[in-house]
Amino acid sequence: MTSLRLEQAPPPSLPRRFLLGAPCWGVLAGALLIADGDVALHARWNPATLALVHVFVLGVLGNAMFGSVLQFLPAAAGVRVRGGAALGPWLHVLFNLGVVLLVAGLHQGWRSALVAAAILLPLAFVLLAAMTVPGLLAALGQRLLRAGFGVAIGSAVLTALLGGLLALGLAGHVALPLAPLADVHASWGVLGWVVVLMASVARVVMPMFQGTGTLHAPVQAVWLGSVVLMLSAAACGRLADRGGAWLVGTVAVHALLFAAAALWLQWRASRLRRGPLLWSWRAGLIVLALAALALLADARGGMLAGALGLGIALPLLVVGMALEIVPFVGWIELHRRVGRGVQLPGVQRLLPVRDKTCVLLAQVPLLLLPAAALWPSPWLARAAGLALGLAWGCAWWVLCGVRRRAVLFLSTVQPRR
Template sequence: MTKLRLEQAPIASLPRRFLLTVPLWGVLAGLLLIVDGDAALRMRWQPATLALVHVFTLGVLGNAMFGSILQFLPAAGGVTLRGGVRCGWWLHGLLNLGALLLVIGMHQRWPLLLLGAAMVLALAFVTLAWMVVPGLLTAVGQPLLRAGFGTALAFALATAVLGCLLALGLAGQISLPLVRLADVHASWGVLGWVVVLMASVARVVMPMFQGTGTVPVPVQAAWLAGAVSLLGAGAWWHVIGGAGWLAIGVGVLVLLFAGAVLWLQWRSARLRRGPLVNSWRAGMLALALAAVALPILPGGMLAGALGLGLALPLLVIAMLLEIVPFIGWIELHRQCGRGVQVPGVQRLLPDVDKHRVLLAHVPLLLLPMAVIWPSVWLARMAGVALVLLWGLLSWTLLGVRRRANHFLRARR
């Protein structure tokens, strides 16, 4: 099992600002659904749909991925970050400004905002690579873990570059086969960036926090090589007009990932049952359904609702409920010094609060229902459910700081 290097963990404010921004984007997703209704769930090229998708991919998942990388690589991978807190502020601002410009530009069809978003987001992903990649290349040990992170970052950059080209195309600046390139953009972003990163992180956090085993190294290496091969060759074949093998390949690889996680949980004799395990189990089941729906149902709307709206956020939320109190615990130790007994991670964020957030996901089943049975009110009810869930998550995560501050005041 990988051991955490707590002394190498970054200053708490560096990853935390990204992680605490995640719920704000979730609330925005709910508000967009309330305003746009089922127009955002009918066709992928509707302005409302494009805006909603990028609220999830850049706002929710983007902030979660950036924050997790900045926390995880130093503590678990021994990677030294460049730039420190000051660079982190710039990175946070660039990512969220670029995402906001893109969402508004897509929703309102404003070409100038699309052009501005393309430049700002490209700079954000380049900045992340500048902070992380040199340390990733010089770190020692754990080659599979570093290969996974390197692959995910490479696809993140490729997704950003292709996204910039698509933004230029939507703004009318260049002529592109938008539909096929959008398919490649989505496959690189979801499988190459998000799922590969989650698979790499899961190799460490599942034994540590859930008590499971790990996938054998050759098997995970083969899966990673398969993802790289598919997203390279499959993307080229798709762009030149080949049959829909890209969706099939992405679906199979995502299904293998979800199946492996569920298999590890089922096989574990020391499974630590609780909100994290339950969240990942439910999230992986939803992700498996999305993977099956992707190549079967045309348009990808149901797969998107299940994957981007339900499964991936559920997995991310489960990890936020573990990472944020862990960051708070490390910060308390640094503030109080040795010899002071500080509240444990479970006291900073009790399981009862985590279960409350998990149960708040149940109404989100309205989201795929609104895709299957289009209805303005069904979509708006799903939007209300999103606002309530992500608002509850924000209050719950901020509770870590409230409890830590209460402890510090009591010591004075």
């Protein structure tokens, strides 16, 4: 089992600013859905739909995964993140400013905002790669884990570059086949970046915090290689205008295999550690499997699969991780600031189980999202938007509670000089 390397953990502010930003974007997603409930879940190319999708994928999932990567690699994988303290604030501003401009440009049709986003967002992903990939190449051991992160970060950069081209195309500066390119962009983003990253993290998180076993390394290596090879081939086929069935099938089948394998590991665990992380992952994996099946069935598959996968399943996985990472980051900060001989509050005291459970229970009304995708109506979409805002507002308040408890504890002790 992988052991944590506390001395290699980054400055706490580096991952925390991203992890606390993710729920804010979730609240914005709810506000957009309330405002655009009559059109947002009707058609893929509607400006309101495009804006909402990118709030989820970049604002919520992107921030959560940036923060997780920057914390996980040094602390759990022994990978050095270069320039974390100096470049972290710039990375955060660059990425989130790019997301703001992209969402505004898509929603309002502002060409200048789309052009700016087409520059800023690829730069942010390239900067993330520059901070992490050299350390991945230089580190020793855990080759499969490092390979998974390498594929995920490489896919993220490719997705950002394709997204930049699409933004320029929508702004009217480049003539491109938008539909095929958008399919390839979405496929590399969802499967190559998000699902591969979650599968790589799961190799450590599930045994360490849930008490499961791990997949045999050759099995996960075959899955990872299949993702790269089949996604590349299917993307080339889609760009050559051979239809999108192969590309859709590749994404759906590999996502379904990941969800099924993780659920199988949970089911087979002899001493499963029950708690909020387990339940958030179990629920997220089940909903991810349903999203993959919806994509294969194609019964309003794209919209329903997006509501299930992007609106519920993947956020459940990342919010479960955030509920573990944020208090751990808070504990590390206390450990570094407080003098020796002072007993620190445990991670569970910084973020109690009851608060984590409240966050997960607040996610239940999000089932209104797939309902609104199946039976489009303004009132149902707006109810889903209200549920989104409340759920992510609850997550933000609970995660900020770690900081409040840490400050309260520091007020009772003498800081280290």
